[in-house]
Amino acid sequence: xxxxxIVSNVFKPRQKELEKYLYDAEHMQHKVLMHLINKGKNTEYxxxxxxxxxxxxxxxxxxxxxxxxxxxxxxxxxxxHGEQDVLWPGTVKWYAKSSGTTNDKxxxxxxxxxxLHGIHYAGGFDAxxxxxxxxxxxxxxxxxxxxxxxxxxxxxxxxxxxxxxLSAILIENIxxxxxxxxxxxxxxxxxxxxxxxxxxxxxxTMNKNVTNISGVPSWMLSVLVRVMELSxxxxxxxxxxxxxxxxxxGIAFTPYRQQYEQLITSPNMHYMETYNASEGFFGxxxxxxxxxxxxxxxYDVFYEFxxxxxxxxxxxxxxxxxGVEIGKNYAMVITTSCGLWxxxxxxxxxxxxxxxxxFVITGRTKYFINAFGEELIMDNAEKGLKYACxxxxxQVAEYTAAPVFMDSNAKxxxxxxxxxxxxxxSLDEFATLLDxxxxxxxxxxxxxxxxxVTLQHLEIVKARPNLFNDWLKSKGKLxxxxxxxxxxxxxxxxxxxxxxxx
Numbered sequence: 336x337x338x339x340x341i342v343s344n345v346f347k348p349r350q351k352e353l354e355k356y357l358y359d360a361e362h363m364q365h366k367v368l369m370h371l372i373n374k375g376k377n378t379e380y381x382x383x384x385x386x387x388x389x390x391x392x393x394x395x396x397x398x399x400x401x402x403x404x405x406x407x408x409x410x411x412x413x414x415x416h417g418e419q420d421v422l423w424p425g426t427v428k429w430y431a432k433s434s435g436t437t438n439d440k441x442x443x444x445x446x447x448x449x450x451l452h453g454i455h456y457a458g459g460f461d462a463x464x465x466x467x468x469x470x471x472x473x474x475x476x477x478x479x480x481x482x483x484x485x486x487x488x489x490x491x492x493x494x495x496x497x498x499x500x501l502s503a504i505l506i507e508n509i510x511x512x513x514x515x516x517x518x519x520x521x522x523x524x525x526x527x528x529x530x531x532x533x534x535x536x537x538x539x540t541m542n543k544n545v546t547n548i549s550g551v552p553s554w555m556l557s558v559l560v561r562v563m564e565l566s567x568x569x570x571x572x573x574x575x576x577x578x579x580x581x582x583x584x585g586i587a588f589t590p591y592r593q594q595y596e597q598l599i600t601s602p603n604m605h606y607m608e609t610y611n612a613s614e615g616f617f618g619x620x621x622x623x624x625x626x627x628x629x630x631x632x633x634y635d636v637f638y639e640f641x642x643x644x645x646x647x648x649x650x651x652x653x654x655x656x657x658g659v660e661i662g663k664n665y666a667m668v669i670t671t672s673c674g675l676w677x678x679x680x681x682x683x684x685x686x687x688x689x690x691x692x693x694f695v696i697t698g699r700t701k702y703f704i705n706a707f708g709e710e711l712i713m714d715n716a717e718k719g720l721k722y723a724c725x726x727x728x729x730q731v732a733e734y735t736a737a738p739v740f741m742d743s744n745a746k747x748x749x750x751x752x753x754x755x756x757x758x759x760x761s762l763d764e765f766a767t768l769l770d771x772x773x774x775x776x777x778x779x780x781x782x783x784x785x786x787x788v789t790l791q792h793l794e795i796v797k798a799r800p801n802l803f804n805d806w807l808k809s810k811g812k813l814x815x816x817x818x819x820x821x822x823x824x825x826x827x828x829x830x831x832x833x834x835x836x837x
Contacts, residue, residue, distance in 0.1 A: 339467075339476040346464040352633075353464065353621075356691040360632045361657045368392060368637040371670055374449070378420045380410065380676060392655055401641075401653060401668055401677045404442050411443055414674070416492045422674030423447050428493055429508070431501040431613035444613040446504055450673035453635035455505055458616025461631065462582055462609055465621045470579070470605065478577050479518045479543045481536070482506065483550030483558065485814065486527035501613045502550075518543050529554070529814025537561040545575040551585035552595070553733070554814055559598060572601040584609035586818050587696070589717045590731045593724065594756060610696065614680050615671050618694065627693040632656070635672035640665035643683055646700060661686050664712070666700050683712065702822045706738035707747060707789050709780040713821050715773055722772040729759035733803035736822050737829040739794070748791040752829055752836070754798035766795045799836055806832050 355363070372395065376386035385398045400406070407422065414421050415430060422445065429446040446455070467473055485500020487507065497504060503525050506517075514521065519539040526532035541562050548555060559571060566574045578599065588608060595606070610618035610628055615636050618628035630638065638656055643664040645651035653668065667682050669675060681701060684694045698713030705711070720731050736751040751769070759765040770793050774781035783790040806828075807813045820828050 337474055337477050339474050342476045343467045346467055349464045350468050360692050363633045364656050380422050399677050403679050428496040429504045430498045432498055433613040445673045447673045453672050454615045457634050458611055462619055465619055475546055478546035480516055481518050481540055481545050481548045484524040486525050533558050533561050537565050541566050541574055546577045547580045549582040552583050552588050552591040571599045579603055580605040582607050582609055584611050587717050589721050593730050627687040627695050630692040637670040639668040659686050664697055704738055704822050706824055707783050709783045711780055715777045719769045719773045723765050723768040726768050727759035727765050730757035732756040733819055735829055737826045746791045749793040751795045752798050802836050
């Protein structure tokens with residue numbers, strides 16, 4: 336009998352509970368909200384916003400404002416210096432360092448002990464629960480888990496406090512039993528120099544029986560390429576014959592899928608998307624045939640949503656889960672047991688079904704191009720690139736895009752900087768296919784492209800190899816949870832990259 340067949344019994348009660356997502360999601364969310372209000376009512380923030388008299392969603396929405404990071408930053412800074420009972424009861428010792436805002440290089444997202452267990456570890460547990468339900472013959476626990484982590488450093492304001500990538504905080508606090516099945520060793524996993532870490536991970540794991548891998552697709556691919564270089568093998572299953580699943584998240588998998596499928600040719604390989612961020616764990620792909628994810632409705636996270644066509648207005652509509660519509664683009668607002676109250680996470684989602692509530696991530700509230708009324712979002716970009724790649728046989732490693740507002744000929748266009756892992760035979764054909772498909776899937780883009788009046792044909796600039804990694808390195812953001820900004824209304828990032836591309 337395999338170890339997995341024994342361990343899988345631990346997950347069966349939870350698999351039964353997850354069936355309630357089909358019919359009880361709204362009631363579960365109400366219970367979560369009341370729980371969070373009760374826990375937070377005696378904090379400074381709770382007293383200020385009358386949580387002790389808040390007994391309904393309507394009162395909650397009236398008493399607590401929607402917050403960006405800037406609105407909570409002062410309180411978070413005080414918590415980082417050891418103050419108690421500010422946004423959440425007690426002292427919060429851990430802070431996930433996330434990409435910055437307009438005013439700061441980094442955001443520091445509080446990770447309370449309640450949030451660590453009631454959100455982040457709950458998500459990891461349920462990822463395995465769903466996977467084992469869908470794959471009853473799995474041998475997941477008969478080998479090792481390769482888990483990519485970032486790095487952390489001490490928060491000198493509070494003894495025992497840490498600041499760093501969420502993945503590093505999770506590894507640092509994980510149940511010691513999990514280390515029996517996890518590789519690489521902790522010291523390697525938490526190294527800050529990604530290039531050194533990449534090599535060490537490959538050397539430590541290439542002779543292990545790795546059955547599953549977890550991490551951000553771009554950074555994991557870099558590690559796997561190093562494993563192949565050191566092993567001299569052609570396909571990854573020659574190194575790890577029992578590899579069966581990649582739990583991936585952090586960035587869209589679409590641009591990387593073809594490269595993974597060329598690297599791992601085994602018909603027994605599975606891919607499962609997870610929606611885990613510094614701020615929480617929100618979604619899991621529970622059905623391998625459906626790219627949408629289930630919203631995790633019974634964690635310590637209460638969800639609200641702002642229609643993107645109202646985002647940024649003075650008084651936008653904000654709806655709880657039962658108020659969402661299928662096919663509509665929303666900015667997500669969360670309240671969590673980490674002390675984030677009605678917090679704008681910055682991600683946009685679209686629901687594909689209700690009962691159960693399932694959704695896809697469509698982009699970021701700040702990662703879009705709307706310089707000319709075209710409202711191009713990341714979901715459009717990913718689909719357009721996939722179409723062009725499918726038609727030409729090309730493969731995209733990394734990309735970013737921004738508007739050219741007006742050139743010397745008074746022409747406006749989108750400029751795409753693309754690093755290909757496999758170049759198309761014709762860059763012009765690739766650009767035309769991308770442009771045409773964007774018009775097919777985005778009516779606003781199509782309208783602005785009509786007769787080249789408002790917006791001219793897009794331009795593609797070919798990036799040199801490793802340009803995007805070099806740019807991240809120049810920002811001190813190589814590895815970990817750091818992401819390439821895909822779309823932007825500003826030219827700041829793309830101009831920096833173009834300068835490095837010369």
